Amino acid sequence: MSKTDKTNPKTDWGGIAKNGMWDNNVVLAQSLALCPLLAVTGTATNGLGLGLATTFVLVQSGYLVSVLRGIITPQVRIPVFVLIIAALVTLVDLAMNAWMHDLHKVLGLFIPLIVTNCAILGRAESFASRNRVMPAAFDGLMMGLGFTMVLMAVGAIREIIGSGTLFANASMLLGDAMGFLELTLIPDYRGFLLMILPPGGFIALGVLLAGKRLLDRGVAARRLAGPDQASGPEGQGAVA
């Protein structure tokens, strides 16, 4: 694959993007970071907030690990990666406590828990330490965006069905200018407690996972059927 072949200078930006957002998505494909996902996605805003914090750490750690990959030895690479990630997360935690205090109170201990997010250490080890700086940072960005998308999707499902609102408290994260995002989709909603509690998180996640599998299967089936139809009755052999 071109993105891990060091002798080939061409970077497959599109491949990295598709990999991070869909094929190797942190939650839907790798099934990582499920604990913060379930705990934080009571509302879409909280999911977005944690997703952005995680994306920031992914980009910075990808960048730093790639810049320093020349001097880090294989024998001590894991402690060094963890040190870099932990220092970054602590700085993010301090910054949020100081300048996004309300969101910090809501997200609570899940900001420091970003350190334990296996996806970050995983990308550092499997991609950033073996690739150049810009591709590594871009990979971190794409992985982070894919994760944020899933966080927002699960958060939106749980929030709409559970409380009837969408993007409640958006002004906490995005500033008062974005207050228009706060929608009440079902007025005077009695609430569906199950969706706010952990079982609702599992159910929403299961639905999303099933949806991804169906989509992938549909695309693959169409790709298999396509060349046969295009080549007509002569038919080609098996599609690679």
Next chain:
Amino acid sequence: MTTVSNPTYRQRVGYQAGLLGGFSLVAAALLVMGDIATRDTIAERNAEDLLASLAQVIPASMHDNDLLANTMKLELAPGPEAADADDAAGPLIVYRALQGLDVKAVAFEVVGQGYSGPIHLLLGVDAGGRVLGARVLAHTETPGLGDKIEVDRDDWILAFDGRSLEDPTAERWAVKKDGGIFDQFSGATITPRAVVKAVKAGLTLFESHQDTLTASAVMVEEVPTD
């Protein structure tokens, strides 16, 4: 074997250890810088949070001082209801609301034993022993059932406003199920029972220390603390 990309000095233990140590030093330096840059702002935010909570239990019209500036520390013997080790250790911080030098009201934290852990309440009491307001600061009660003690979810906690140890009388300071006057929640009795008990304990505490707590403030030189 030495190569251009992996010279032998990299494989020496000294290099590895030095590398790890070097990274630790740099990380520590960055964290110290981050802490210095944010420490004051974080302290300001925490003070704002505390003032916002206090404002809910002591109306602004009652005092002209900064509630955080006139605190009093009460040494308490850990009673049988000492919730956990954190509460047993250390004195109770009492926030005093002053008008001039007269104490008009005080506010302090009380802890009750809820269904699934301690319930931390902020209790505001006027100088005569009447409840000005009670607000839940932190709890781990069941969402949808016990969390009705939060003022955002239900008006239940407002039932304490204006109450004192005479109103209602001692045996009526309980939930209706126990012969008292306070509502319980259908499906959750332990939570409201714990809050009622905690508020009553807070009033009792105030009564036993009333003279100390409401003694007029004395003009003192501002002693820098910490």
